[in-house]
Amino acid sequence: MAQLIDYQQLATLIKQWGVELGFQKVGITDLDLSRHEASLQAWLDKQYHGEMDYMERHGMLRARPAELHPGSVRAICVRMDYLPRNAKFAHVLKQRELAYVSRYALGRDYHKLMRKRLKSLGDRIKNYCAEHAHTNADFRPFVDSAPILERPLAEKAGLGWTGKHSLLMDDKDGSWFFLGELLINLPLPVDQPMQERCGSCTACITICPTQAIVEPYVVDARRCISYLTIEHAGVIAEEFREAMGNRIYGCDDCQLICPWNRYATPTSEQDFVPRHELHAPKLLELWAWSEAQFLSKTEGSPIRRIGFEKWQRNLAIALGNAPPSQHIINALEEQLTQCSDMVREHIDWALEKQRGGVLKQSRQEQRLIRAIEKGLPRDA
Structure with missing residues (x-):
């Protein structure tokens, strides 16, 4: 029993x-x-x-x-x-x-x-x-x-x-x-x-x-x-x-x-x-990955399932939000002819933010230099 x-x-x-x-x-x-x-x-x-x-x-x-x-x-x-x-x-x-x-x-x-x-x-x-x-x-x-x-x-x-x-x-x-x-x-x-x-x-x-x-x-x-x-x-x-x-x-x-x-x-x-x-x-290091590198480095990771296109889209937004940098602008511009239309839309947005930030940063630096020069001794 x-x-x-x-x-x-x-x-x-x-x-x-x-x-x-x-x-x-x-x-x-x-x-x-x-x-x-x-x-x-x-x-x-x-x-x-x-x-x-x-x-x-x-x-x-x-x-x-x-x-x-x-x-x-x-x-x-x-x-x-x-x-x-x-x-x-x-x-x-x-x-x-x-x-x-x-x-x-x-x-x-x-x-x-x-x-x-x-x-x-x-x-x-x-x-x-x-x-x-x-x-x-x-x-x-x-x-x-x-x-x-x-x-x-x-x-x-x-x-x-x-x-x-x-x-x-x-x-x-x-x-x-x-x-x-x-x-x-x-x-x-x-x-x-x-x-x-x-x-x-x-x-x-x-x-x-x-x-x-x-x-x-x-x-x-x-x-x-x-x-x-x-x-x-x-x-x-x-x-x-x-x-x-x-x-x-x-x-x-x-x-x-x-x-x-x-x-x-x-x-x-x-x-x-x-x-x-x-x-x-670093964002720029990830941005430099090719699709093959993305697939290799995310193997076994949940990240892999979003695919390379969404990966680039997300990175483009983050790069737009990053501190203004000519290096970032150059890196974004290099991808403009190699990415999908969807990603390109986000790159354009990021470039606009970065360029505006770099210009503003440049103006601030120039004002700072002029202010320093005014305060320097004449023979400096």
Whole structure:
């Protein structure tokens, strides 16, 4: 006769196995996300998803995870920290001749890494069930790989609360972590949600360079620098270009300002160690890359998926925002006949800004020289 599974004991083992596999936290929840359907529909109706057609295409399926893997009754939610040591946030953002890459993208792409480990976790559960109760554990791992509301699931599983910037927060480790899910057919005991602890703080809303957080917990992706530099395929509206500064891939401002991120622990995951070429690079060095160099140097990185054209577009804007320099003007002009029409539009904008800045700088220098000369002794 088959032995019954002690699901409480199994849940404890699952969390232990998760930590052994490199996840910093593991939680379990049911799959009922019905209370999120109305807000999801309202967000879509306002077109806040921008060009991300897949958000609208899958509709309410995102709030119905059980339909993604029939037979599933629980989600095992995991968290993997990615904050690199010596992240150089302020150092890079303040020096406009350098390029800022969102810190989650400095190392290896997390998708395959986390999915592989979630698969290993599922296999351990499956083997345990087969060995102890001759029961089949049917599971499916997800890491941004299907239409699923991962943050609401993780919130229900006790991995954190949703901050006003719409990211998941933890009172011990802030928000510098990736999320993944394992849908499974076992009626495991569920964890309790964490209490929301943002209080009256609105720092993330205030700091957003493009005012993309249109109200607490609601982000208009069409204004978000992460969306503009990664998801948006065409011309970036001029109203956002100066605010983008030197951010060429993603934006971390709403996380950087958050008081809870003071307590974040740097990751020990070697795959997330920053690549030298991307940690604090000079804009002109990246601008000099050929398409072949771009593909080579971003191999295994999430940056590669935006393609060379969007890479050049983002860099052109950052170069326009950089301190005035004849070197930058020369570098931009050299690419005018070698790039696409879309990129050329951004180069023209950058050149206009750079030329105006160089002219202004030259006039200031001349005034300074005249002022110095007036103050010099006659025989100097």
